[in-house]
Amino acid sequence: MSNSNRVLVLALLLAAPGARAAMIEDTVAVVNGTPILLSEYQKEITSALEYWSKTQPAALSNPALVQRLRESTLEELITRELLVEQADRDKVKIRERELDAAVDDIQARFKKDDQGRPLSDKDAQTAFQAQLKGEGLDYDTFRQRLLRQLKARKEIEEEVKQKVPPPTEAEERAYFDQITAYIASGSTDLPKGMSEDEGAALRQAADQVKQLSAERVRVERILIRLAPNASDNERRRALKTAEDIKKQLDGGADFAQLAREDSEDPESAARGGDIGFVMRGVAPPALEKAVFSMDVGQTSAPILTEIGYSILRVTEKHAAEKPEFDRFKNDLANYLQQVAFHKQLEVFVKNLRDKAVIERHLPPA
Structure with missing residues (x-):
């Protein structure tokens, strides 16, 4: 925020009581006179709740945990503001090309759909713009927010990380x-x-x-997905597809090529089916039983797991070692x-907080 804008905000806060109340209603905190907007907080808490709903949905039924999440999200925004202010005092500069590169990195995330399939440039741009609209941002505001994040990151890099032996x-x-x-x-x-x-x-x-x-094997996989509630016909079709692929492999087809073409796990398909090392005692029982009984270069028949039919090939084996x-x-x-x-970093941020004037206006859940 420019100095002129900051002066304007302070003037509004110091104006008539009604004006001050209206301003506070649109903020969740004020840090050294700079407001943290409710819209920015809502964006961050929505993102956090979406992450938890995907990774630990049951936790969101705990009101105390949700409240801690709301409070920690606000504190992260306060910390970011403090870091940006300190970056300005330290005259931290973000070059235009650095900001452009960061924008490009974010836009690149929209070049694939939720299943990992590539999108056209037009569709990727549409998805990106839809995300901005959903967050209530225009492109210029998005760049300004990203600029602030880059400043905070560079302040940490230059004033904390580089000084740690x-x-x-x-x-x-x-x-x-x-x-x-x-x-x-x-x-x-x-x-x-x-x-x-x-x-x-x-x-x-x-x-x-x-x-x-531990004992471990490196595995490649071709996956034919099955939904948990798949019908008998869908299960038969998936098995038939997997068996047809196995026949092609038995006939000399290249495993990596078929993985790229037919596997329904986009991430490993892009690597020719490679899913990395499987450790004994960690993998699903059906998969573990198969791969640890196979020789290097051997390919399995279709194996049913909770996500579908897998055709596996072992490429490396390593015994347990001290x-x-x-x-x-x-x-x-x-x-x-x-x-x-x-x-x-904790010490650095604590020092900033100790010297700051912070007001919190977190709305009720």
Whole structure:
């Protein structure tokens, strides 16, 4: 927001009581005199609720959790405003080409439909414009909001992230030893003195180390989808399609080519069917039983899983192995760097908040 606009907003806020009330009704917070608009908050909370409805829909039936989500969304907007203001004080600049590139990156997300199928440039542009309209934005306002986000991001990059030193090898080894000791203990109890967040991170790291050290196979897949409520006729047609593809493979057809042409999993189809490594104990039982009994290069008959019929091919097999520090060194370094960065970011933002004047006007749910 320009200085002239900020002065205008302050003038309106200091005007007659009725004018001040009208302004506050359209805001959810005021940060150092700058309003955070209700429309911007609604955009962010709608996006957050949509994400939760797809990933953890049952959680949205918990009023307390929804209220925490509403409050945390507001706090994120306040933090963003504080970062933008600090970026302006630090004279952070976003070049026009940086903004153009960020716009292009966002528009590129509209070049595929919800199923991953490519759209024409015209249809992609229509989808992009529809998204803007749905959020109540015109193109110029969209660019201005994106510019503010880029400023906040660059402020974090230049004033926090670049100033965090990399971890030492001793720190990396100490954390690796902590992970392996936790795995070896077989216990779910955390080391004494460890916070809840640190414990969650340790469990996640231990799970990843266990998975990457477990027996694993690399798999390619051709998927013929089936809806959970598919009729018997639909199931027969899907099986017939999968069996026809298997016959082509048995006749010498190229697996990757058929995956690109016929698989109904767009993401893996684009990679010739590659779905990456399958770890023992992680995959669905029917899939796990098949791939761990197959030899490298072998192709399965159609296998029914909860999402449809899969034709699988094993391309690599690796036996279980003892975790070794050198194998995880780079990942540990990246993780510890991120931990240090987030701690410094918390301190940086807290300092901004301590010096700020913040009013909150979050409307009732």
